[in-house]
Amino acid sequence: ALHYSRCGQSFVADLGEISSPSYGEVLQAHAFCEWRIIVPAGRRIKVVFVDLDIQEQSVSDDLWLQRLSFFDGGNYEALIKQVTSNDKSIPIYSSDNRMLIQYASRVPIGKLGFRLRYSSDEPSICDGNLDGWQGSITTPSNETTIVCTYKRTEPTLSHNPRTQPNVGTLAMMFREVHAGIEPFESTCVQIMRAAIYRGESRMFNEMCQNATNEIVLSPFHNIMIRIEQPYTGMIWFKMDYRVHQCGGVYGAITNISRPLGFDLVDSDGLHCAWYVSYPDQTLITIAFEQFHMQLPCTQEYLLVYNGPGPKSPLLGRFCKGLPPPAETIATQKHLLFVEYHTAQANESEKIGDFELRLGSKNLGCGGTLHPRTSTFGAPLKDGKYLPMQECVWLLQANAGSHIGARFINRFNLEKSPNCTKDYVELFDQRRNWEWVSLGRVCGKDVPPYFNSSGTMMKVVFRTDDTREADGFTIKWESLCGGVFYAEQETNVIVSPNYPEKYNNLQVCNYTILAPSWHADIAFTFLDFELEDSLETSHCAYDNLTFYQYLRFDWDYVGTYCHKNPPAEFRVKDRAAFVFRTDRFLQARGFRFEYRLDTCGANITSSMRIQTPEHLLPNDFNRPALSCRWYIDIPQGQKVTVRFEMLEIEHTESCSYDTVEVFRGLEANHRLALLCGNLTGHAPAISISGTRHGMISFEAKSRNPTLGKMSALVLYTPDCDKRITLDDRSPSYRLNVIGSGNKHVQDCQYVFQAPSGYTLQLAFDQFHVGSARNATLSNCTDDFVELRDGGSIFSVLMGRFCGNHPVSPQTTFGATMHLRYVTDSALRGTLFDASVHMVPSLCGPMRYNLTGGTIMTLNTPNFGGNNSYPPSTKCLWLLEASEGNHVEIQFRTMDLQQFDENSRQCKDYIGIRDVAVGGWRKAVIKCVANTILSFVTFNDIF
Numbered sequence: 034a035l036h037y038s039r040c041g042q043s044f045v046a047d048l049g050e051i052s053s054p055s056y057g058e059v060l061q062a063h064a065f066c067e068w069r070i071i072v073p074a075g076r077r078i079k080v081v082f083v084d085l086d087i088q089e090q091s092v093s094d095d096l097w098l099q100r101l102s103f104f105d106g107g108n109y110e111a112l113i114k115q116v117t118s119n120d121k122s123i124p125i126y127s128s129d130n131r132m133l134i135q136y137a138s139r140v141p142i143g144k145l146g147f148r149l150r151y152s153s154d155e156p157s158i159c160d161g162n163l164d165g166w167q168g169s170i171t172t173p174s175n176e177t178t179i180v181c182t183y184k185r186t187e188p189t190l191s192h193n194p195r196t197q198p199n200v201g202t203l204a205m206m207f208r209e210v211h212a213g214i215e216p217f218e219s220t221c222v223q224i225m226r227a228a229i230y231r232g233e234s235r236m237f238n239e240m241c242q243n244a245t246n247e248i249v250l251s252p253f254h255n256i257m258i259r260i261e262q263p264y265t266g267m268i269w270f271k272m273d274y275r276v277h278q279c280g281g282v283y284g285a286i287t288n289i290s291r292p293l294g295f296d297l298v299d300s301d302g303l304h305c306a307w308y309v310s311y312p313d314q315t316l317i318t319i320a321f322e323q324f325h326m327q328l329p330c331t332q333e334y335l336l337v338y339n340g341p342g343p344k345s346p347l348l349g350r351f352c353k354g355l356p357p358p359a360e361t362i363a364t365q366k367h368l369l370f371v372e373y374h375t376a377q378a379n380e381s382e383k384i385g386d387f388e389l390r391l392g393s394k395n396l397g398c399g400g401t402l403h404p405r406t407s408t409f410g411a412p413l414k415d416g417k418y419l420p421m422q423e424c425v426w427l428l429q430a431n432a433g434s435h436i437g438a439r440f441i442n443r444f445n446l447e448k449s450p451n452c453t454k455d456y457v458e459l460f461d462q463r464r465n466w467e468w469v470s471l472g473r474v475c476g477k478d479v480p481p482y483f484n485s486s487g488t489m490m491k492v493v494f495r496t497d498d499t500r501e502a503d504g505f506t507i508k509w510e511s512l513c514g515g516v517f518y519a520e521q522e523t524n525v526i527v528s529p530n531y532p533e534k535y536n537n538l539q540v541c542n543y544t545i546l547a548p549s550w551h552a553d554i555a556f557t558f559l560d561f562e563l564e565d566s567l568e569t570s571h572c573a574y575d576n577l578t579f580y581q582y583l584r585f586d587w588d589y590v591g592t593y594c595h596k597n598p599p600a601e602f603r604v605k606d607r608a609a610f611v612f613r614t615d616r617f618l619q620a621r622g623f624r625f626e627y628r629l630d631t632c633g634a635n636i637t638s639s640m641r642i643q644t645p646e647h648l649l650p651n652d653f654n655r656p657a658l659s660c661r662w663y664i665d666i667p668q669g670q671k672v673t674v675r676f677e678m679l680e681i682e683h684t685e686s687c688s689y690d691t692v693e694v695f696r697g698l699e700a701n702h703r704l705a706l707l708c709g710n711l712t713g714h715a716p717a718i719s720i721s722g723t724r725h726g727m728i729s730f731e732a733k734s735r736n737p738t739l740g741k742m743s744a745l746v747l748y749t750p751d752c753d754k755r756i757t758l759d760d761r762s763p764s765y766r767l768n769v770i771g772s773g774n775k776h777v778q779d780c781q782y783v784f785q786a787p788s789g790y791t792l793q794l795a796f797d798q799f800h801v802g803s804a805r806n807a808t809l810s811n812c813t814d815d816f817v818e819l820r821d822g823g824s825i826f827s828v829l830m831g832r833f834c835g836n837h838p839v840s841p842q843t844t845f846g847a848t849m850h851l852r853y854v855t856d857s858a859l860r861g862t863l864f865d866a867s868v869h870m871v872p873s874l875c876g877p878m879r880y881n882l883t884g885g886t887i888m889t890l891n892t893p894n895f896g897g898n899n900s901y902p903p904s905t906k907c908l909w910l911l912e913a914s915e916g917n918h919v920e921i922q923f924r925t926m927d928l929q930q931f932d933e934n935s936r937q938c939k940d941y942i943g944i945r946d947v948a949v950g951g952w953r954k955a956v957i958k959c960v961a962n963t964i965l966s967f968v969t970f971n972d973i974f
Contacts, residue, residue: 040066047072047153050083053136053146066136069107072153078132079152082121086145087138089117101147104133106180110261113178128173128180129157159183163203163256167275172260174269179262184227190254190276202280203251204304205258207272210244220261220268227255238343240270249343250306250372252280279305280373285312288322289371290388302332302376308341309369315393316400317364319348323388326353330522332376333385339401341368346403346429353385354521358466362427365400367393398424404431404511408441411494411504418455418504420496428490428509433526433543435515436485438492438507440474445503447496448476455496457505462489464518464548486516513541513612519554519629528612528622532560535575535622541612545627550606553658555630555645561598562621564614577623580609598623603630603645605657632660632730636746643678643743644730657733658740663698664726671721671751673779674728674744676711681732681740683709690740694718695727705826716825717852719781721753752780758870759787765868769853778855783823786847786870789877791906794819794849795841798865801834801855815855817864823848843871845908846878875907883914 040054054064072078080103088098103125105111113132114125130153138146159181161170170183188194190201205224212220221241237256238249262268279292289307311317319337326333330352338345348364351357375385394400397412409426411418430436438459447455452475460468468491474480483490492507513529526543529535547554564575572594579590581604593599612623630645642662664672674694681690687708694705705718720726732740756765765784786792801815812834820827821844833839849868874893882888890909892901913919921944929940 040064041068043069043071044151045071047076048151050148050150051134052148053087053138056084056146056148058145064136064138068134070132070134070151072130072151074130075157076130076153077155077157078127078130079155080125080132080134080149082147082149084145084148085116085121087117087147088144099138099144100136102135104135105129105131105178106261107131107133109133111178111180111263113264126155128176128178129159129182131180157181162186163205163258163274167273169271169273170258171271172269176262178264179260179268182257182259184257185254187254190252190281192278197278197281199281199283200278201252201254202277202304202306203254203256203274204277204301205249205251205272205274206301207240207244207247207249207270210240210242210247210270212240212244212268212270213242220263220266222268222270223259224249224251225257225259226253227257234344236344248301248304248374250280250304252282252306252308273301275301277304279303280307282308284310285391285393287391288388289391290323291373291384291386302374304375305373307369307371309371309391310341311367311369311393313367314396315367316396317367317369318361318392318394319363319369320361320390320392321351321357321359321387322390323386324351324356325387326351326356326385327383328353328376328385330354334374335387336372336374337362337389338370338372339364339403340366340370342370343372345370346401348401348429350522352522360466363394363400363425365402365406366396398422399426401427401429402509403429407510408506408508410506413504416503417501418494418496420498420501422494422496424494426492426494428485428492430485430488430490430511430515431527432488432524433515433517433528433541434511434513435487436490436509437512438483438485438490438509440480440505441508442506443503444479444505445477446475446505447500447502452476454499455502456494457507458493458495459483460491460493461485462487462491484512487518488515513539514543516544516546517627519545519547519552519627521629521631523626523628525624525626527624531622531624533621534619535614537614537616537619539612539614543610543612544607545609546607547605547629551657551659553603553605553630553632553645554608554627555601555603556599556608556625556627557601558598558623558625560621560624561593562596563594563623564618564620565595574617575614575620576612578611578613580611581605582607582609598625632658633662636662636664639746639748641677641743641745642728644732644741658730659732660728660730662728662746664720664728664746666720666724666726666748668724669751670748671719671753671779672726673747673749674718674720675747675779676707676715676717676742676744678741678743679707679709679711679715681708681710681742690732691729692731692742693729694720695729696720696723698725698727717779717854718825719753719779721751721781747777747779749777749779752778753782754780755783755785756868757785758790758792758868763870767851767866767868768864770863778853780853781825782851782853784849784851784868785823788847788879789873790847790870791873792844792847792849792868793841793871794843794851794866794868796839796864796866798863799833799839800836800863802836816853818852818854820850820852821845822850824850825852843904843906845906873907874902874905875909878908879910879912881912882917882919883912 044051049070051068054066070078087101099117101116103113103116105113105127106129113127132151136147158173158176158179161168162183163170163185164187172181173179185203189198190203191197191199193200207222210222212222221239223236224238225235226237237251237253240247260268260270286309289309292303292305309317334350334352336343336350337348339348340346345368348362349357369391371389373387395412402409412422412424428436428438446457449455452473454475456473456475458473459471461471462485463469471483471485472480490509494505517524517526529539529541545554563577572592574594576592576594578592579599580587581590582588587609591599632645634642636642644658644660666672679692681692684690687706690708692705692707693703696702696704704720705716707715728744728746730740730742758765767782784792801817812832814834816832816834818832819830819842821830822828827850830842830844876891880888888911892907893905894901911919911921926942928942929938931937932939
C-alpha cells in the first residue's frame with residue numbers, strides 16, 4: 034500500500050502562490066493535497082503557472098502518475114480542467130470567488146512538481162443579486178463550467194420593518210430555464226436558504242427540467258439561487274424578481290387572508306407566500322371561512338402545502354372552478370406553507386377574497402398523511418385509547434395511484450350493534466370532495482382490506498365516554514392505477530416511482546372520467562420512456578394501451594412503447610389506460626396531463642380563439658364538439674370576428690357542422706351562419722350597437738374529418754355607421770385621416786338609397802399604405818373594401834390599397850357596404866370619398882307579379898339603333914305569389930360576345946333562382962340575337 038503525505042490549506046486572500054510538496058526537489062513523496070481559495074466577493078480567480086513539471090499521462094491507457102485538478106466553486110461538482118502534462122500556457126479561471134485545487138502524485142522521483150500564482154483582478158461572471166425591491170438576473174453563457182450563487186443580503190422583505198417585520202414575499206419569475214438530465218450529469222437550479230431553523234432543510238426548491246414562466250415564492254429574506262454547470266452539462270436561466278408586501282414568516286397565527294389595499298401594478302400580478310410554524314408536537318387545522326375567487330383558475334389560485342415549503346406535499350390547489358372542501362383539513366405536523374397567485378385584474382373585474390382560519394390539535398390524532406408515513410393508529414395513553422375522541426386522517430397517495438389500507442397487529446375496539454359507539458370508518462373520495470363510506474368496523478375481529486378508487490382516503494376514529502380498549506394500527510400504501518376525475522384544472526398521472534424506474538411485473542389500470550357524458554377530456558404526454566432494448570413493431574414488452582369509450586362500449590385505440598408516446602388527443606366522457614411491465618428491464622416511465630376540455634370562454638378583451646385538436650389515430654370517429662364563446666362589449670366599443678381558419682364539413686344550408694355569430698345572446702339575432710372550407714374566404718363579422726355577442730361552433734360525431742376553427746376576436750372603438758341618402762341628403766362625404774391614430778380600426782358603413790336608385794362612390798384622394806412589409810396585391814394590412822349590397826356577405830366589388838387612383842365604383846342596387854381596416858401603426862393613411870345616389874337607368878328594381886301581371890324589362894336606351902351605355906349595372910327582383918312560378922322569356926338579346934382571350938363574358942345577364950335557405954347558382958348568358966326562356970322552381974327570381 035502507498036503512504037500518501039496529506040497536505041493542503043485554505044487561502045482567504047485576493048492573491049497568492051501555491052506549490053506542490055517538496056517543489057524543486059528530485060526526490061518527492063507520494064502526495065494528496067487540496068487547496069481551497071476564496072477571494073473577495075464579486076471577483077473571479079485567475080490561475081497562471083510559474084512552473085509546471087509533472088508526469089505525462091500514458092497514451093495507451095488512463096493510468097496517471099501525477100494529476101492536478103481545478104474545480105469551479107468549493108466542491109467537486111464542476112471540474113474546470115485536469116492537468117497531467119506540461120501545458121501551462123492558458124490561464125485557468127473560476128466563475129466566481131471560489132476555487133478548489135487538488136493534487137495527487139504517485140511518482141517518487143524524476144519530476145520537480147509545480148508552482149502557480151492566483152489573483153482576483155477581474156470581476157465575477159456571476160453578475161447580479163437578489164437585493165432591492167425588483168430586478169433581473171441572467172446567468173453566463175458560453176462558459177465551460179459555471180458555479181454561481183445569487184444572494185439576497187438585505188435583512189428584511191418588509192417596506193416597514195418596524196411596524197410589519199414579518200411581511201414580505203420574494204417572487205422569482207424564471208422566464209426561461211434550461212436544466213435536467215444530461216448524458217453524464219444531472220443539473221438543477223437550486224433555491225436555498227442561507228440559514229435555517231433546527232431540523233429544516235436548506236433546500237427550499239429546485240428546478241431540474243426545462244421550463245418557461247415558472248414562479249417560485251419565498252417569504253424568507255435570506256434566500257439564494259445556485260447553479261453548478263459541470264464540464265459535460267448545460268444549465269442557465271433568465272429571471273425577474275419582485276418583492277410583494279404580503280405573506281411572510283409567522284408563528285402560531287390564527288388566520289391567513291387575501292391582502293387588501295395593494296395596487297396590482299406589476300404585469301405579473303400579485304404573489305404572496307406564508308410560512309406558518311406552530312409549536313412542536315401539534316398539527317395545524319385549516320378551515321376555509323371565505324373563498325371567493327373571481328378570475329379563471331389559470332390566473333388566480335391558492336396553493337396549500339403540508340410542510341415548510343413548496344417541496345412539501347401539496348394539500349390542494351384551489352381556485353374559482355375548484356373550491357376547497359367545506360370540512361376542516363389538517364397538516365401532518367406543525368408546519369404549513371401557503372401561496373396565493375393572482376394575475377393583474379382589469380378595471381371591470383372584481384377582486385378575489387379568501388380567509389383561512391387556523392387552529393391546532395395534538396399530534397397523533399388525525400392529520401394529512403403521505404406515503405412516507407405508511408403506518409398510524411389510535412393515540413394511546415397507558416396502552417389504551419382515550420374516551421370522547423374524534424380523529425380524522427386524510428391519506429393522500431401519489432399522482433396516478435390509489436390507496437390500499439389494512440389493519441395490522443392487534444385490533445380491539447368496543448363492540449356495539451352497527452358499531453355505533455367506538456369505531457373506525459373508512460371513506461373513498463369521489464368528485465367535488467364527496468366522501469363515500471367503504472365500511473365501519475369495531476370489535477376484535479381484524480377487518481378486511483380496503484381500497485380507494487383514487488388518490489384520497491379518509492379514516493375517522495370516534496370513541497364514546499364508556500370504556501377504552503387497545504385500539505388499532507393501519508398500514509397503507511400507494512398502489513398504481515385507479516379512477517380519476519377530470520376537472521377544469523390540469524391534473525397529472527405518473528407511472529410508479531416516476532421519475533425513478535418503475536417496477537417489474539406490474540399491471541396498472543387508469544380510468545379517467547368526465548363529470549358528464551358530453552364533456553371532453555384532453556390528454557398531453559410530457560414524458561414517455563419505456564423498455565427500449567428490443568425493437569419490435571408490436572410492443573410485446575413494457576407498454577401502455579389506450580381505450581376510449583364509444584357507443585356504450587370500450588374501443589381499443591392503440592398500444593405504445595419504447596419512446597413513442599401518443600400524440601396530444603381528446604376523447605369524450607371517459608378514457609382508460611393499461612400499463613404493463615415484464616420481468617426484465619425497467620425505464621423511467623411516463624408522465625401525462627389531463628384536464629376537462631371545455632371548449633369556449635367568456636371574452637372581455639381582444640384574443641385569439643380556436644377549437645381544440647382531436648388528434649385521435651386515423652380511422653377513429655372524432656367526438657362531437659360544441660363550443661360557445663360569450664363576448665362582453667363595453668359601451669362605445671365593437672367587436673370584429675376575423676376568421677383565420679375555418680375547415681368544417683359543408684352541407685346544404687349548413688345543417689350539420691356550423692359556425693354561427695350572434696349579435697346579443699338570442700338565436701333570432703344571428704349575424705352569420707358558416708360551414709365548409711372557408712379559410713381565406715370567410716367574411717369578417719362586426720358586432721356593434723350591443724353589449725353582448727356570441728360565437729357558436731358545432732361539430733357532430735360522424736367521421737374522422739377534423740373540424741377546425743380559429744379566429745381573432747378584435748375589440749375596437751365602435752365606428753360602424755348606417756347612412757341613409759334621400760332627396761334632402763343625396764350624398765355623403767367620407768374623410769379618413771390616419772395620422773396619429775393609436776387604435777386598430779375595422780369600420781363598416783352601410784349606405785342606403787331609395788328604391789330606383791343606385792350608389793356611386795368616387796375617391797378624390799386615396800392613400801391607404803401598409804405599415805408593414807406587405808405587398809399591395811394582398812391588401813391584408815390596411816385596405817378599403819366595397820360590396821354591392823347591405824352586408825359583409827354581399828358581392829365583392831373590390832378591395833383597394835396603395836397610392837394609385839381608384840376609379841368610381843357603382844352598385845347594382847340601392848345599398849352598398851364599405852369596410853375600412855387599418856392596423857395600429859397608420860403611416861399617413863388618408864382617403865377622401867363621396868357617395869352619391871344616382872337614378873337607376875334600369876327602371877324599378879322590384880316587381881310583384883301577383884295575379885299574373887306581365888312586366889317588360891329593358892336595358893337602358895333600348896330600342897332602335899341605340900346601345901346600352903358602358904359600365905351599366907342593373908338588378909331586378911321578380912316575385913310571384915306563393916305556389917306560383919316566374920317565367921322569363923327573352924324577346925331580344927344582343928350582348929357583347931364571349932371573349933375567347935379572357936374566357937369570360939365581358940357583358941352578361943345573370944339569373945338566380947331562390948332556393949331553400951339561399952339563392953341557386955347564377956345562369957350567365959352573353960349571346961346575340963337569341964330567344965331564351967326560363968322557369969323558376971320557386972316564387973322568387
